[in-house]
Amino acid sequence: MRLLKTTARGVFFLLRFWAVSLLLVLGVGTAFVLRSSSTSATLPVSTKVGIPAPNFVLERVGGGQISLAQYRGKRVLLGFLNFESDPSGRIGNPSRGQVVFLSSMARQHAGLEIVLLDATKATGGKALSLATLDAFRLTWHLENMPLLTDDAVGSTAHLYGVTQAPSTFLVGPDGTLERIWSGFVPAQTLALALDGG
Numbered sequence: 001m002r003l004l005k006t007t008a009r010g011v012f013f014l015l016r017f018w019a020v021s022l023l024l025v026l027g028v029g030t031a032f033v034l035r036s037s038s039t040s041a042t043l044p045v046s047t048k049v050g051i052p053a054p055n056f057v058l059e060r061v062g063g064g065q066i067s068l069a070q071y072r073g074k075r076v077l078l079g080f081l082n083f084e085s086d087p088s089g090r091i092g093n094p095s096r097g098q099v100v101f102l103s104s105m106a107r108q109h110a111g112l113e114i115v116l117l118d119a120t121k122a123t124g125g126k127a128l129s130l131a132t133l134d135a136f137r138l139t140w141h142l143e144n145m146p147l148l149t150d151d152a153v154g155s156t157a158h159l160y161g162v163t164q165a166p167s168t169f170l171v172g173p174d175g176t177l178e179r180i181w182s183g184f185v186p187a188q189t190l191a192l193a194l195d196g197g
Helices: 002-038 094-107 132-140 155-159 186-196
Strands: 057-060 065-067 076-081 113-118 147-149 167-171 179-181
Touching: 076 094, 094 113, 094 186, 132 147, 167 186, 179 186
Parallel strands: 076 113, 113 147
Antiparallel strands: 057 065, 057 147, 076 167, 167 179
16 A cells, blocks of 8 residues: 555646646747747848838849839739649649739739749748749740849848749839738739729
């Protein structure tokens, strides 16, 4: 009987020890994750409707540089896309579908500018070479829309808070964000927003 009491106490002590240790490890780990994420340089700036769209100056695939500021006075649809998947778009690439809708909006709304940004790296893909992006530009018939490359870590995409591609931002003539969509946006939704709805 005495042996059973001693064994039960030992088991209870070990269980209590492991429970406290587990809680301690989880607490320290959570504090570390929260602390490291709050001091990270790659956290997105808060982008919300009504605030000025963050400016950028990026390299254009095919040559030159483009800044958002040069479009002041015009409405701009910024499309952050993932170009890593099938360039032909045969496997249901949502970025490919978004390009089709963005270009149709440009044809339907005079004065609307479309600017495409490579968010492949920022949304978990591998950084793509300029030659690969240029092949996408030609295959997807993007000659009339600037395709811009982000830096190696996707700073512009992070600045806009892009976590998935496609993500689309409507910037007003005054440079403020009018609408923000994360994920694929149907043509009807884009048209309604551009028509003031």
